[in-house]
Every structure is written in structure tokens, then in C-alpha cells.
Amino acid sequence: MPSTSTASVEGFGDHCFKGAVAKKYLSKYGETDKLLTDVSWPSQPGKADIVAKAVLDWAVDNGASVYCHWFQPMASSGVRHGLSAQVHQTMFEFDKDGKPFFKFTGEALLQGETDGSSYPNGGMRATHRAGGYLSIDPLSPIFLREDTVFIPAAFVSYNGDALDEKTPLHRAVEAMSKEGTRLLKLLGYEVDGLINNIGLEQEIFLVPRHAFYRRPDLQFTGRTIMGKASARGQEMSDHYMAPISRATTAFDCMRQIQMECFKVGIPLKTRHREVAPNQYEFAPLFGNVINQTDQNLMVMQIIEEVASENGLAALLQEKPFAGINGSGKHNNWSIGTTDGVNLLNPKQINAASKNAEIFPIIMAAIVSAIDKHGDLMRLAIASPGNDFRLGAMEAPPAVISTYLGDDMTNYLMAFMDSGNVEAYVPSKKKLAFGANSISEIEVPAEDRNRTSPFPYGGARFEFRAAGSSQNVSLINTVLNTITAEAFAIVADRIEAGETPTAVAQDLLKAHSKVIFNGNGYDPEWPDTAVEKGIWRIDSGVEAIKKFTDSKNTELFEKMGVFTPRECEARRAILLDHYIGTVEMEALTMVDMINQHVIPSCKKAELGFVKKLEDAVKTLTKAVDEMHAAADEAEAASLARVLRLDTMIKIREVCDEAEGLCPPSLWTLASYSELLFLD
Ligand code: ADP
Numbered sequence: 001m002p003s004t005s006t007a008s009v010e011g012f013g014d015h016c017f018k019g020a021v022a023k024k025y026l027s028k029y030g031e032t033d034k035l036l037t038d039v040s041w042p043s044q045p046g047k048a049d050i051v052a053k054a055v056l057d058w059a060v061d062n063g064a065s066v067y068c069h070w071f072q073p074m075a076s077s078g079v080r081h082g083l084s085a086q087v088h089q090t091m092f093e094f095d096k097d098g099k100p101f102f103k104f105t106g107e108a109l110l111q112g113e114t115d116g117s118s119y120p121n122g123g124m125r126a127t128h129r130a131g132g133y134l135s136i137d138p139l140s141p142i143f144l145r146e147d148t149v150f151i152p153a154a155f156v157s158y159n160g161d162a163l164d165e166k167t168p169l170h171r172a173v174e175a176m177s178k179e180g181t182r183l184l185k186l187l188g189y190e191v192d193g194l195i196n197n198i199g200l201e202q203e204i205f206l207v208p209r210h211a212f213y214r215r216p217d218l219q220f221t222g223r224t225i226m227g228k229a230s231a232r233g234q235e236m237s238d239h240y241m242a243p244i245s246r247a248t249t250a251f252d253c254m255r256q257i258q259m260e261c262f263k264v265g266i267p268l269k270t271r272h273r274e275v276a277p278n279q280y281e282f283a284p285l286f287g288n289v290i291n292q293t294d295q296n297l298m299v300m301q302i303i304e305e306v307a308s309e310n311g312l313a314a315l316l317q318e319k320p321f322a323g324i325n326g327s328g329k330h331n332n333w334s335i336g337t338t339d340g341v342n343l344l345n346p347k348q349i350n351a352a353s354k355n356a357e358i359f360p361i362i363m364a365a366i367v368s369a370i371d372k373h374g375d376l377m378r379l380a381i382a383s384p385g386n387d388f389r390l391g392a393m394e395a396p397p398a399v400i401s402t403y404l405g406d407d408m409t410n411y412l413m414a415f416m417d418s419g420n421v422e423a424y425v426p427s428k429k430k431l432a433f434g435a436n437s438i439s440e441i442e443v444p445a446e447d448r449n450r451t452s453p454f455p456y457g458g459a460r461f462e463f464r465a466a467g468s469s470q471n472v473s474l475i476n477t478v479l480n481t482i483t484a485e486a487f488a489i490v491a492d493r494i495e496a497g498e499t500p501t502a503v504a505q506d507l508l509k510a511h512s513k514v515i516f517n518g519n520g521y522d523p524e525w526p527d528t529a530v531e532k533g534i535w536r537i538d539s540g541v542e543a544i545k546k547f548t549d550s551k552n553t554e555l556f557e558k559m560g561v562f563t564p565r566e567c568e569a570r571r572a573i574l575l576d577h578y579i580g581t582v583e584m585e586a587l588t589m590v591d592m593i594n595q596h597v598i599p600s601c602k603k604a605e606l607g608f609v610k611k612l613e614d615a616v617k618t619l620t621k622a623v624d625e626m627h628a629a630a631d632e633a634e635a636a637s638l639a640r641v642l643r644l645d646t647m648i649k650i651r652e653v654c655d656e657a658e659g660l661c662p663p664s665l666w667t668l669a670s671y672s673e674l675l676f677l678d
């Protein structure tokens with residue numbers, strides 16, 4: 001029986017212009033919401049004016065009188081305030097008497113032009129040329145918050161170079177769709193197109209806001225640069241999925257975040273406490289990658305806003321605290337037809353295509369893509385915060401392998417050896433609880449694997465190494481581009497006369513080395529992986545530098561995702577972002593030592609002062625050396641040493657001093673205050 005209560009779902013999506021909401025307003029102008037499901041509506045004559053009128057009516061009914069094109073400047077990770085950009089414009093004009101009247105045209109809806117000069121562009125624009133051009137993204141619905149209508153948009157330069165995260169993602173999905181559709185047709189399965197679906201599990205910390213304000217490092221950089229571990233951490237495993245605290249405002253905050261998301265049509269389904277103290281997670285129902293990526297940016301913004309209204313501070317950074325788990329954002333990834341057949345779900349694809357060969361061919365193509373382009377997957381997760389997570393026993397190591405499970409691996413290996421095509425049917429088993437009163441249940445024969453960066457989980461891959469603060473566009477741009485190339489290679493070979501099975505067998509022979517079903521946290525694994533020839537890049541900075549390797553620029557160019565110039569620009573921007581992050585951290589550390597640690601040590605008569613004064617000199621010198629570096633590649637390499645070597649050693653001195661200092665004389669908020677106030 002469906003529940004009769006609608007209390008918790010009432011108002012879901014009221015502030016999102018799609019489905020029934022859009023239908024209600026479009027019907028006045030002789031259209032339905034179907035109009036919006038055809039992505040070509042912006043170029044159909046007269047339609048934009050109709051949509052603009054309907055949007056205006058809806059806006060006015062909901063108290064909004066302002067709109068903006070909402071876009072995503074490059075290299076967005078780790079910063080606060082939602083990682084997105086917007087310039088608000090009124091939806092009214094003034095008559096000759098100066099009286100305002102509502103007006104919103106199709107032209108204003110479709111496109112915008114803005115001064116993009118203060119955004120990083122990696123040399124793609126001469127300094128004196130500032131234009132940035134915006135065009136509506138029909139795959140991501142318009143939504144409304146407070147008095148403002150948000151129109152998701154893509155952002156390029158005057159020459160059409162992508163200046164944002166969204167444009168390349170569209171290009172990559174289109175490449176995957178084009179090559180995948182071509183391949184499926186060769187395999188006798190005609191489809192209109194393919195899409196990529198993702199679901200993003202978002203981890204965060206919620207800490208008391210008053211304590212947050214007593215941490216310049218959290219305020220400026222999102223992570224604690226120093227701080228003695230409290231006597232209790234996560235060793236009791238008593239935080240994971242525990243009741244959400246009511247002693248603090250965390251429970252109210254989580255609920256309110258969910259309700260705010262519901263209003264704008266974001267289906268946040270799951271909420272729970274995570275492993276570390278004060279760590280939480282939200283996950284939505286999965287959906288189209290373009291829409292989900294936008295929604296995740298809004299989720300991050302809403303989390304920060306609602307937390308501050310509840311006397312909390314939300315930390316989205318990957319590693320806010322040393323010694324306890326950091327935060328990730330699992331990027332669950334699948335591809336399917338536009339009619340909803342998931343290519344990674346063997347049952348669905350076999351039933352829809354009536355060709356059991358398709359599934360192993362798709363899997364072989366994806367396995368080959370991971371093996372060839374693990375460097376790009378590593379690059380895509382090289383957010384500064386991930387420096388502290390990968391390989392630290394809380395996230396997979398910096399080795400890009402895939403877990404398929406024994407069941408699937410045996411199936412693919414048998415196919416590789418024999419060339420015989422049988423439908424893959426995942427085995428199941430009965431699970432007994434050993435008590436008569438508890439009935440046994442049926443489960444997949446395969447257990448989960450949490451130590452692989454990219455495990456297959458039945459109908460999707462899960463990129464588990466993504467960072468919590470990342471805009472996941474680049475991640476999915478890479479996944480779709482490398483898949484597109486693999487599909488193109490298989491399709492080309494079939495067109496050249498090889499049998500599909502032979503091509504897939506060949507790919508598996510060459511690339512199945514990247515399948516690893518063991519324990520990714522095993523300290524021996526990274527070395528073994530290198531011996532096998534699997535990509536391992538420990539340093540995020542080194543990974544970023546690979547953006548312009550010829551293998552990669554050629555791939556991106558061939559798939560129409562990035563021109564070599566755009567690769568060059570992105571590499572520079574990602575390196576600059578890293579350098580900027582480390583510089584802020586080092587300067588914050590200098591201030592914290594001078595303004596807090598040294599005065600506390602003096603008052604408590606602890607003997608650290610000389611060491612700390614030397615540390616400040618070391619930090620200042622290192623920042624100067626970064627500035628003097630020949631180019632951003634050299635500066636980023638220096639920054640990495642400063643961050644992961646010099647600053648960690650200096651931190652040890654600060655933490656030792658904190659351990660000896662009476663709390664009344666220590667002026668920074670301690671880990672206990674930040675993590676154990678409930
Ligand atoms: P777990 O923590 O067990 O991995 P969660 O339920 O927390 O699972 O999150 C799983 C995420 O994966 C959700 O966002 C879910 O909607 C998403 N997901 C499930 N199936 C698919 C799929 N076929 N393609 C993409 N994402 C999926």
C-alpha cells in the first residue's frame with residue numbers, strides 16, 4: 001500500500017521548471033513540458049519567447065524578479081561558495097514614467113555576454129580581450145531560489161574556446177553517444193543515442209561555527225593545517241551510520257538541506273553519518289550527468305548556506321583533519337540508451353538488444369580505456385585536497401585499476417579464451433542468518449569492494465577516488481572521452497572486416513591486466529601494479545602535467561573534446577590552482593604561528609619559540625622560491641614539496657606545543673572542540 005502521507009514530498013520540484021510545473025505555465029501559450037525535452041528547442045523559431053514568457057509567469061508567482069545565467073568557471077574545486085558564477089539581472093524594465101514593468105525576452109533567456117576577464121583562462125585570451133559568452137544548457141532545467149531564476153549555461157570565449165567545466169562535458173558525452181551508437185548499430189542494435197548517468201555521494205563535515213571562526217586555516221583553506229589529534233578519534237567505529245546528532249543542530253541542518261534541495265527538484269534520497277566524527281553524507285537518485293553535476297554544485301552551496309544558518313560550518317574539503325577519514329564524492333557512472341536501457345546492466349542490454357555479444361564487447365572496450373588512460377583518470381581526481389587522501393587507507397591508492405569481481409572476471413576471461421558468446425548472468429546466493437525467526441535472503445554472489453578506485457557494481461562503475469570538493473565535470477569528461485575512443489576503435493576494426501568477438505578478445509588480452517580484484521589497500525599492491533604496467537601516479541601535480549602529453553592531446557582532439565590549446569590552458573590553470581592553494585595554506589600557517597602558536601608558547605613558557613621563528617622563515621622563503629620559479633610546472637612541484645614535506649614537519653612542532661599547552665592559553669580551536677561538541 002502506498003503511504004497516504006505526502007508531508008515530506010509536498011513541494012518537491014516546485015522551484016524547478018520542468019515536468020508538471022513547466023506544463024502548467026507553458027500550457028497558457030499552447031505548449032507542454034514536452035517542448036523542453038527536445039534539446040533543440042532553443043533554436044526552434046519562436047519557442048524561446050514562449051519559454052521566456054512562461055518562466056516569467058512562474059517566477060512572478062513565486063516571488064522572483066531577477067534572473068541569471070549560471071555557469072561554472074574552470075578549475076573549480078576546494079573553494080567555498082558553490083563553485084559557480086552568476087550575474088543577476090532584473091526581469092523588469094522601466095516605462096517612460098520610470099515605472100517598472102515585468103519583461104523577459106527569449107533572447108535574454110537564451111544567451112548572455114559577460115566580462116570574463118577575471119577568470120582564469122590559461123592564456124586563451126589576450127589580456128585586453130574580456131568577453132565571455134553564455135548559451136543556455138537545455139539539458140539542465142531552470143530553477144529558482146529566493147528572488148532569482150537560475151538558467152544553467154555554458155561559457156566560452158569569443159573564439160569558442162571552452163572557459164568552463166560544462167562545455168567539454170557536453171562534448172565528451174556527445175562523442176561517447178556518437179561512437180557508441182555507431183558501434184551498437186554494427187552489432188545489430190539501433191538506438192537513437194546514448195547518455196551518461198551518474199549518482200554522486202557527497203561527504204562533508206559539519207563543525208560548530210564558533211569554533212570554525214577560531215581557525216584561520218579552516219576559514220581560508222578549508223582544512224586544518226595544524227591541530228593535535230584529540231584523544232578520541234574514530235577508533236570505536238561509533239560514528240558510522242550512528243543517529244544524527246540532536247544535541248547540536250546537525251539533525252535540523254541535514255533535514256533542512258534535504259528540503260531546500262527538494263524544492264529545486266534535487267532528489268537527495270540518502271542521508272547518514274559517516275566514519276569520522278562530525279562527518280555526514282548525502283546521495284541523490286542518479287540521473288543525467290549534465291543535470292547531476294549542476295545539481296551537485298547546488299547541493300554543495302545549499303549545504304554551506306544551511307549549515308551557517310544553523311550555527312554550523314560545512315567543510316567540503318577532502319581532508320579537513322589529519323588522523324581521521326577525509327571526504328570523497330563517489331562518482332557512480334553508467335551509460336545507457338536514450339530510452340533507458342543501461343549498457344552496463346547485462347540483463348537489460350541482453351533483453352533489449354537480443355544480442356548477448358554486446359555486453360562483453362562493451363566491457364572489453366571500457367577495460368581497455370581504463371588501462372590505456374589511467375593517467376587521465378588520475379589527473380581528473382588531482383584536486384589539491386586529494387593529496388592527503390589517496391593511498392592513505394581511506395581512499396584507494398593512486399593506482400588506476402578496476403575491480404570486476406571474480407564472477408564477471410571469470411566470465412570475461414572465458415569469453416577471451418574461447419570466443420564463445422554466452423549471456424552473462426550474475427550468480428546469486430541465499431544468505432542465511434542462522435536463526436529460524438529471521439528469513440534467509442537472496443544476494444549477489446559477489447561481495448562489494450571498497451578498495452578499488454573504479455569497481456564495477458552490477459550495473460555501474462563507481463569512481464571512488466573523486467574528491468569531495470570537486471566539480472565532477474572533468475572526471476566525467478575523461479570517462480566519456482576514453483569510452484568514446486574505445487567504442488570508436490572497436491567500431492573501426494569491425495568496419496575494417498574483423499569480427500566483433502575477435503576485436504573484444506584482442507582488447508581483453510591486451511588490457512585485462514588492469515583488472516584487480518584484490519585488496520587495493522595492500523601496501524605491496526602499488527609496486528605490483530607498476531610491474532604489471534598499470535598507471536600509478538602518486539603525485540597529483542605530476543598527473544596534471546600529463547594533460548599535454550601527446551597521447552592525451554591527440555585523444556581529446558580526435559574525440560572533439562579539447563583542442564591542444566584548451567589542453568594547454570587547462571593544464572596551466574590546474575597547476576595555478578594548486579600553487580594558489582598551497583600559497584594560501586603556507587601564508588595562513590605563517591599567520592597562525594606568529595599570531596597564535598608563538599604567543600601561546602610564550603605565555604605557557606614552553607621552549608618552542610626559536611624553532612617556530614625558524615619555521616616562519618622557512619615558510620616565507622619557500623613561498624618566495626615558488627614565486628621565482630621558471631613556470632607553473634616548476635612552481636607546482638615546489639609547492640608540492642612545501643605542502644607535503646616542509647609544512648608537515650612544521651606542523652609536528654605546532655602540534656607538540658599544543659599538546660603541552662594549557663587549553664586556557666591555546667587560542668586556536670582544538671580538534672576536540674571542532675569534532676566532539678555533541
Ligand atoms: P553505496 O554507498 O552503497 O555505494 P548509495 O546508495 O549511497 O550507495 O549511493 C549510490 C549512488 O549510485 C546513488 O546516487 C545512486 O542513485 C547511484 N546509482 C545507482 N545506480 C546507478 C546507475 N546505474 N548509474 C549511475 N548511478 C547509479
Ligand code: MG
Binds near residue numbers: 201330
Ligand atoms: Mg558508494
